[in-house]
Amino acid sequence: MNVQTSQRQPRGRPREFDIDAAVERAMGVFWSSGYHGTSLPDLLEATELSRGSLYAAFGDKHGLFLRALDRYIDEALARLETELDPRNDAMTGLRACMAGYVERTSGTAGKRGCLVVATAMELAAHDPEVNKRVGRFFRVMESKLTGALSRAQAEGRLTVDADPASVARLLLCTVEGMRVVAKTDPDRAASQAMVTTLLDRFAR
Numbered sequence: 001m002n003v004q005t006s007q008r009q010p011r012g013r014p015r016e017f018d019i020d021a022a023v024e025r026a027m028g029v030f031w032s033s034g035y036h037g038t039s040l041p042d043l044l045e046a047t048e049l050s051r052g053s054l055y056a057a058f059g060d061k062h063g064l065f066l067r068a069l070d071r072y073i074d075e076a077l078a079r080l081e082t083e084l085d086p087r088n089d090a091m092t093g094l095r096a097c098m099a100g101y102v103e104r105t106s107g108t109a110g111k112r113g114c115l116v117v118a119t120a121m122e123l124a125a126h127d128p129e130v131n132k133r134v135g136r137f138f139r140v141m142e143s144k145l146t147g148a149l150s151r152a153q154a155e156g157r158l159t160v161d162a163d164p165a166s167v168a169r170l171l172l173c174t175v176e177g178m179r180v181v182a183k184t185d186p187d188r189a190a191s192q193a194m195v196t197t198l199l200d201r202f203a204r
Contacts, residue, residue: 019057022047027068031115034122035065066129072115073137084144090151091158091203094171097145098195101175102188110186114179142172152203162202174198 025046029038040061044051058064083097084090103109116137123130149164158164178191 017047017049017053017057022049022054022057023064023067023071026064027071027115030065030068031072031112031118034118036122038065062129066133069115069119069130069133073133076116076137077140080141080144084148086147086151089157090148090155091199094145094148094152095199097148098171098175098199099192101178102191102195105178105182105191106186106188108186110179110182111184113183114176117176117179138172138176142168145171149202157204159202159204167202171198 025048026043029042029046033042038061040051040054043049043061043064044054047054049057054064058067079100080097083100084093104114116134119130120134124134125131145168146164149158149162149167152158153160153162153164158167174194178194182191
């Protein structure tokens, strides 16, 4: 009489690829070409996955795009968290944050633009999942800027008549607008002059 083991063998072959690496490569393609400008063959070539593996891991092109967008947003918010660390001088952190945007709107990086901004313009109006992610990113960024500005005001580094929430919205709109303008005119000096003038307007 044969004895059957209680353990089931896993069905199918185990995944033999690094999902994080695949998402990173896909993010690069979407970032350069946009969602609609990226084809499935583009993604298969970039990720080095078969069609079946890509579908099994991410569902479809849209699922992979959302994973890539999530990664981009997570990295941007982690960078912001470091720059605006509440344990450090608030105004110094704000200037570091703005300097980072100047760097990202200059030269080749400026021409590549921002995946969040590009996605907002391409998809947010008719894609609820994208809209939710982009909206959250802007809300979190604005909240962190407001917190830093409030700390700067408490430290006597921001003018007393400045409303931190309003200045945060102004900074948000300025830097994201810079990302759009820099697609055609990635001028470091102009970007630096703009953020310096803006911060100096409210700094003490």
